[in-house]
Amino acid sequence: MNHPVVVGVDGSRAGMTAAWWAAREAAVRRLPLLLFHSWTTQPLNVPIAQQAHNKQRYGHEVLQRAEAELLHRYGDLSLTTKLVSDPAAQALVDLSKDTALLVLGSRGHGSLASFLLGSISLHVLGLAQCPTVTVRAGDPAAEAGWGHAAVPDGGEIVVGVQEPGPAADPLLEFAFTSAQLHGARVHAVHALPVSAVVHQHAMAAGLTFGRYEAEERIRLTATLAPWREKFPDVPVAEMVTTGPAGQVLLSAATHGQLVVVGRRGHPSRLTWKLGPVAHAALHHAPCPVAVIPHA
Structure with a gap:
């Protein structure tokens, strides 16, 4: 069984940029892609009430949106989603045991602001048992899904x-x-x-x-x-x-x-x-x- 490429998404541009990069990498490596979201560890600026059912609904919507966008470009990609209640950092570290490649989003230069919180990315990067890649929002090589032309292979x-x-x-x-x-x-x-x-x-x-x-x-x-x-x-x-x-x-x-x-x-x-x-x-x-x- 091929281990998947796993990427964390939270509805932000940084998370979606990472998802585009992960999808392309999964396609090139001929591996399945798993979209991950922790509904108990959402960004502080999520515009929803704090009730658990609303957080879960938001998580489902994030995953469905990301899945639709990625399959539109990579129609033959084997893609699944995973919504969990466990804290994001620990859940990602646990997933890394059976993962080929773990992908995290980063909001920009100058700080390691992850797709959730900087401390979460640092925790995952420090403990993951598989290769882990951080991808910045705005990276032209990853943002084909945001209206940018994809950068060709090479380099x-x-x-x-x-x-x-x-x-x-x-x-x-x-x-x-x-x-x-x-x-x-x-x-x-x-x-x-x-x-x-x-x-x-x-x-x-x-x-x-x-x-x-x-x-x-x-x-x-x-x-x-x-x-x-x-x-x-x-x-x-x-x-x-x-x-x-x-x-x-x-x-x-x-x-x-x-x-x-x-x-x-x-x-x-x-x-x-x-x-x-x-x-x-x-x-x-x-x-x-x-x-x-x-x-």
């Missing part, structure tokens, strides 16, 4: 490789698969710490700075090698440079189609933490951002 999938080696494999698998599906190239970015720290690392390893940098390039190339072999038709660009990892990644993502970053798994379902690179991408990247859990 770059920018992936931040913080630590070359096996830990990067889940990120690279997602990046290469996405690139193949969309006719894009993979741009793998590895940032070395700022100069003073690099020199300390190099000296501790008995290397000159130049040799240390060369060794890191070799490590990145070796990490990418099996993925190049598995996806021979996907063009690949590599970049190793010195600087703050978040800034380096954002600079590379200026014209990216998707940014892919990692997030370490956590032993507890009650605690989560996103690193500074993931935060930088989620707050400032000009395109959708995929957060991939890894060991």
Whole structure:
């Protein structure tokens, strides 16, 4: 059984933009799409009375509207809806166990305002067991359903490789698969710490700075090698440079189609933490951002 692409909708433009992006991704990946709404966790500006039956009715209407719009464009898409009473954050985390891809909406640049509340998106991004993508309202690549022309496939999938080696494999698998599906190239970015720290690392390893940098390039190339072999038709660009990892990644993502970053798994379902690179991408990247859990 194919696990679905799941997207949260709440009637806002941000949620619907995410739904359009998710529908296109589900169609390309040939996966079913599940539209999700929590009627107990609705936006504060929902123009309805607070009685439970009105909230449920609003949730049904949101799902029906979104379903009709998506099926109008993707008529052969396998689409189902799910209205729940559980808090949105926990329900989405629970769904992530059997989900291929989870998609969340974000209201705009400068803050991670989710399709519901910023804290909900952060909670889900920090604990989801599957790749999770945030899509901003206004993203031209996703807003075909809002009267914008769809952006054609192509461009770059920018992936931040913080630590070359096996830990990067889940990120690279997602990046290469996405690139193949969309006719894009993979741009793998590895940032070395700022100069003073690099020199300390190099000296501790008995290397000159130049040799240390060369060794890191070799490590990145070796990490990418099996993925190049598995996806021979996907063009690949590599970049190793010195600087703050978040800034380096954002600079590379200026014209990216998707940014892919990692997030370490956590032993507890009650605690989560996103690193500074993931935060930088989620707050400032000009395109959708995929957060991939890894060991």
